[in-house]
Amino acid sequence: MEHSTHRRIGSARRPTVAKLALAAAAMLLLAALCASPAAAIRKAEREEFLPFADCPLASAGLCVVADTTGGEFVIGRKTVPITKPILLQGGLPKYNFEEQSLVAAVGGETLAKVPQEVPGGLLGIGGLGGEVTATAELAGPVSSVHVNGLALAFPSKGIYAVVLPLKVKLSNEVLGNDCYIGSEAEPIVLHLTDGKTYPPEGVEPIEGSHSEFEGPAKGRINRVPAVKLVDNTFSVPGAKGCGSSGDEALIDEVLNLDVGLPSKAGSNKAIMSGSVEQSAAALVAEDLPKPKKEKKKK
Numbered sequence: 076m077e078h079s080t081h082r083r084i085g086s087a088r089r090p091t092v093a094k095l096a097l098a099a100a101a102m103l104l105l106a107a108l109c110a111s112p113a114a115a116i117r118k119a120e121r122e123e124f125l126p127f128a129d130c131p132l133a134s135a136g137l138c139v140v141a142d143t144t145g146g147e148f149v150i151g152r153k154t155v156p157i158t159k160p161i162l163l164q165g166g167l168p169k170y171n172f173e174e175q176s177l178v179a180a181v182g183g184e185t186l187a188k189v190p191q192e193v194p195g196g197l198l199g200i201g202g203l204g205g206e207v208t209a210t211a212e213l214a215g216p217v218s219s220v221h222v223n224g225l226a227l228a229f230p231s232k233g234i235y236a237v238v239l240p241l242k243v244k245l246s247n248e249v250l251g252n253d254c255y256i257g258s259e260a261e262p263i264v265l266h267l268t269d270g271k272t273y274p275p276e277g278v279e280p281i282e283g284s285h286s287e288f289e290g291p292a293k294g295r296i297n298r299v300p301a302v303k304l305v306d307n308t309f310s311v312p313g314a315k316g317c318g319s320s321g322d323e324a325l326i327d328e329v330l331n332l333d334v335g336l337p338s339k340a341g342s343n344k345a346i347m348s349g350s351v352e353q354s355a356a357a358l359v360a361e362d363l364p365k366p367k368k369e370k371k372k373k
Contacts, residue, residue, distance in 0.1 A: 135166025
């Protein structure tokens with residue numbers, strides 16, 4: 076793996092000034108989310124909490140929802156634009172803004188499995204062309220996803236906001252049901268930041284972006300309407316399990332030659348643009364609109 080541990084490498088690149096600024100920002104944000112907990116809020120303000128409906132309130136201190144609406148994945152020689160929204164949601168165990176393992180959503184998918192069309196398909200040779208979709212899935216338990224709530228709330232300039240282990244399912248009529256790039260044993264690990272990346276020598280870094288946060292529902296919600304998280308430091312293994320009827324090894328080989336897999340670190344890129352919302356789980360439990368009870372028929 077390119078990153079032996081999430082915390083060690085991330086902390087090695089954090090400037091002291093940035094850490095102090097983020098610590099101060101964390102105190103301000105915690106104060107904002109705690110402000111006026113007893114103050115009544117209107118129905119319209121309560122509806123602002125609906126995105127947190129699947130937050131694991133029983134085990135979370137902080138609820139997190141990230142909605143990716145644009146960007147792209149570049150894997151080897153293939154570019155797959157994100158044209159359909161992808162939702163990542165769940166909770167963080169503690170009510171603070173440090174890097175923590177994600178807690179799975181309750182009642183919905185933690186990472187939505189959304190097929191994205193691969194432009195031009197994968198291969199221009201007999202029977203393997205045509206429409207192909209790529210679907211990002213978690214590789215491993217939800218706890219293997221690491222989220223830094225503070226880096227999502229404020230410009231972090233190098234601190235990883237999300238560490239996301241993935242596998243990518245390729246689908247069409249020929250590729251079968253088990254065609255994957257990456258696996259739980261050999262995941263594609265994204266270290267996503269809104270700051271500048273640190274790819275291998277000779278590869279140009281890329282940089283994300285981060286808008287100012289908003290505080291709807293009387294400041295009980297932290298909303299960042301526009302954030303771009305990026306990474307071009309990860310490697311990608313070869314595809315496996317593609318095809319059927321005993322031809323998997325051949326199709327794997329041809330597909331990998333076409334896409335350029337396995338692909339070393341610096342040859343791949345992830346850009347994920349969208350919005351992020353966070354709120355204290357206690358506030359979500361208090362203010363989330365309750366489901367309407369069905370009236371019993373007489």
